[in-house]
Amino acid sequence: DDILYEELLENAITVAENKAGLLPLRQLETKSIAYVKFGDDDGSVFYNELKKYARVHEVKANSLESLSDKLKHYNTVIIGLHRSNDNPWKSYKFTSQELTWLYETARTNNVILNIFVKPYALLDIDPINNIKSVVVSYQNSDIAQQKSAQIIFGALPAKGRLPVSAGVDFSVGQGDTYTSINRLSYTTPERAGMSSLKLKKVDSIANHAVNEGMTPGIQLLIARKGKVIYNKNFGKHTYDKNAEAVKINDIYDVASLTKILATLPLLMELEEKGIISLDSKLSDLLPEYKSSNKKNVTIKSMLSHYARLKPWIPFYYATLDSVTKRPDPKYYRKSFDPKFSIKVADELYMRNDYQDSIQGIIKDSDLLSRLRYRYSDLPYYILKKYIEEYYDRTLDELTRNHFYESLGANYTMYNPNNRVSNKNIVPTEEDDYYRYQKIHGYVHDMGAAMQGGIGGHAGIFSNANDVAKIMQMYLQKGYYGGKRYLKPETIDKFNFCYYCDENNRRGIGFDKPQLGDAGPTCGCVSMTSFGHSGFTGTYAWADPEEEIVYIFLANRTYPTAGKNLLLKEDIRTNIQEAIYEAIID
Structure with missing residues (x-):
C-alpha cells in the first residue's frame, strides 16, 4: 500500500509552471532559500524534507512589511499552501491576505509556489x-510533502500533468516534465530491492551497541540505487540521562573520514587538471623535501600507506609541561593573543609558530625500517600544506567552495563551534591528558586541533545524510545533482589497489575490502567497494556493484576513548552484513 501510494504521488505531482527552467533547483552554491508557510495545516514534513537538500530557512512574519524585509536576504522563496486533508469539503482556497503576500513576494523574489490542495486553488x-514555478501536489499528506520536496530538487523526475483546467493560465494536460538530476531520494526499502523486515536486524544491532555502552548514540543511513531507504538515530549525545537524543541534523566529529571527504576530492581535482600525478614525489611538491629522507616518496605510495612513514606522532605531548603534564605556558595562553591565536579548545590558544614545528618534525622523522603496509596520518599533514599553499586558501574554504556548497552538504564543516549550537554537536571526549575539558564542538584529534581544527586527516564534522551525498557522488563516478565534480576515470584511478600483490589492500586514500580474513568490512562486499573508518566510531562505505551506500556515525570515544568496543564487537561490519542479507533482488 505504501509503495503504491508513493508511486501514485510521484506520477501525479505536477510542475504546472516553470519559467526559465528554475526547477529542478541546481547550483545550490548560488541559492539562498527561504520557506514561507501559507494555510492552516502543518507543513513541517515539507520543510524538513527541503532541508535534506540545501540550507533552507523558514521565514515567519506578522505583516507583509516584516515578511518583505526578512526575504531581502534570499534569492529563492518556496511558498507552501498547506490545508487539511481531512475531507474533500475542506476549504482549499488562498485567503485574500495570502494572495497579497504571494504577489508582493513574487515581485522581488524568485518564487516557487507549491500548493498541497486541489488544483482549483490556482483559479484565484x-x-x-x-x-x-508552480507545483501542484494535490494533498497535504506526509508523503505528498516529501515527494514534492524531492521533485523540486530533482531527486525525482517531474512527470505529472494537470487533470483539470484552472483558468486561462493552467490548462488540462499542462505540466513541465524533467528527469532526475541524480540527487539522493528517500523511500521505502522495498522500492530499492530491500526487505523492511530483514532490516529490523540493523535496529537490533544498533540498539545493542547503545544499550551495552559501546557508544552513547548512533546515526545510521543506508541508501541503495540512489534511494535512501533507512535513516535512523539511536541513543543520546552522552550517557547523561538528561542528554540530548540524537537527531537527524546533529553533527558528529567524523575523524579520519575527513581524509576521503576533504583532502582526497581536492587531490583528485588537482590530478585531473594535471597539476600533480600519482607518481609526483614529495620533492616535486614541496621544496623543503628535496634534501629529506622522504624526497622520493610518491603520492601513490603514501596514500596507499606503503611509504615507510610513521603511523602517528603525538605532537601535543612535547607541548605539555614535563611535571604537571598540562599545556605548557611556553606554548599556550588562556586567551587570544596575536602570537597565540591557534584555538585548540575553549580558553586554550596555541603559539602560531608551532604549526611550522609540526611540519618540520614530520619532514625530519625517521622512516620505518622496512617497507610494508602501515596506516599513517602523516601524508595528510603534508598534503594539506601542499594544497593550501597551491591555492593560498585553507582546506575549510576549499572544501566548501569546491564541493560542499554545491552538493548541498550544509552540515559538513570544520570548526562547527563557530557556526552551530552545541545542542546540535555531539561531544567526543572528556579530555584528561591534553586539553583537560569536555571536547565539544572542537576536533577530537590532537594533531588536527593543533592546526586550528582544520586537518587534512581529521577535523570534519557532518551528519549521516551529508556524508551519504559525498559517497553517492563517488558511487556515481563523480556526478551528483546535475553537476560533474570528477571524471569517472579519476574515481577509478583512485579506487584501485596498486599494492595488492604486496598484501596491501588500500586504494589511493580509500580503504578497500580485506584481502584475507580480517579487515574493515563484513567480507560480503564487492572488491570494487571502498570507504573509510574513523577513530571516533565512524564508518562510510560504498559498493558500486550493489549500489549501496552505508553510513555509521558514533561517538564511541565519549567519555573516554578506552577500549574500542564497536570494533571489538564488530558492530559496524555486523550491520553491513545485515544490510546485504536484506537485499531481495
Whole structure:
C-alpha cells in the first residue's frame, strides 16, 4: 500500500509552471532559500524534507512589511499552501491576505509556489506573471510533502500533468516534465530491492551497541540505487540521562573520514587538471623535501600507506609541561593573543609558530625500517600544506567552495563551534591528558586541533545524510545533482589497489575490502567497494556493484576513548552484513 501510494504521488505531482527552467533547483552554491508557510495545516514534513537538500530557512512574519524585509536576504522563496486533508469539503482556497503576500513576494523574489490542495486553488491567482514555478501536489499528506520536496530538487523526475483546467493560465494536460538530476531520494526499502523486515536486524544491532555502552548514540543511513531507504538515530549525545537524543541534523566529529571527504576530492581535482600525478614525489611538491629522507616518496605510495612513514606522532605531548603534564605556558595562553591565536579548545590558544614545528618534525622523522603496509596520518599533514599553499586558501574554504556548497552538504564543516549550537554537536571526549575539558564542538584529534581544527586527516564534522551525498557522488563516478565534480576515470584511478600483490589492500586514500580474513568490512562486499573508518566510531562505505551506500556515525570515544568496543564487537561490519542479507533482488 505504501509503495503504491508513493508511486501514485510521484506520477501525479505536477510542475504546472516553470519559467526559465528554475526547477529542478541546481547550483545550490548560488541559492539562498527561504520557506514561507501559507494555510492552516502543518507543513513541517515539507520543510524538513527541503532541508535534506540545501540550507533552507523558514521565514515567519506578522505583516507583509516584516515578511518583505526578512526575504531581502534570499534569492529563492518556496511558498507552501498547506490545508487539511481531512475531507474533500475542506476549504482549499488562498485567503485574500495570502494572495497579497504571494504577489508582493513574487515581485522581488524568485518564487516557487507549491500548493498541497486541489488544483482549483490556482483559479484565484491572477496575475501569474511574476511567479516563476508552480507545483501542484494535490494533498497535504506526509508523503505528498516529501515527494514534492524531492521533485523540486530533482531527486525525482517531474512527470505529472494537470487533470483539470484552472483558468486561462493552467490548462488540462499542462505540466513541465524533467528527469532526475541524480540527487539522493528517500523511500521505502522495498522500492530499492530491500526487505523492511530483514532490516529490523540493523535496529537490533544498533540498539545493542547503545544499550551495552559501546557508544552513547548512533546515526545510521543506508541508501541503495540512489534511494535512501533507512535513516535512523539511536541513543543520546552522552550517557547523561538528561542528554540530548540524537537527531537527524546533529553533527558528529567524523575523524579520519575527513581524509576521503576533504583532502582526497581536492587531490583528485588537482590530478585531473594535471597539476600533480600519482607518481609526483614529495620533492616535486614541496621544496623543503628535496634534501629529506622522504624526497622520493610518491603520492601513490603514501596514500596507499606503503611509504615507510610513521603511523602517528603525538605532537601535543612535547607541548605539555614535563611535571604537571598540562599545556605548557611556553606554548599556550588562556586567551587570544596575536602570537597565540591557534584555538585548540575553549580558553586554550596555541603559539602560531608551532604549526611550522609540526611540519618540520614530520619532514625530519625517521622512516620505518622496512617497507610494508602501515596506516599513517602523516601524508595528510603534508598534503594539506601542499594544497593550501597551491591555492593560498585553507582546506575549510576549499572544501566548501569546491564541493560542499554545491552538493548541498550544509552540515559538513570544520570548526562547527563557530557556526552551530552545541545542542546540535555531539561531544567526543572528556579530555584528561591534553586539553583537560569536555571536547565539544572542537576536533577530537590532537594533531588536527593543533592546526586550528582544520586537518587534512581529521577535523570534519557532518551528519549521516551529508556524508551519504559525498559517497553517492563517488558511487556515481563523480556526478551528483546535475553537476560533474570528477571524471569517472579519476574515481577509478583512485579506487584501485596498486599494492595488492604486496598484501596491501588500500586504494589511493580509500580503504578497500580485506584481502584475507580480517579487515574493515563484513567480507560480503564487492572488491570494487571502498570507504573509510574513523577513530571516533565512524564508518562510510560504498559498493558500486550493489549500489549501496552505508553510513555509521558514533561517538564511541565519549567519555573516554578506552577500549574500542564497536570494533571489538564488530558492530559496524555486523550491520553491513545485515544490510546485504536484506537485499531481495
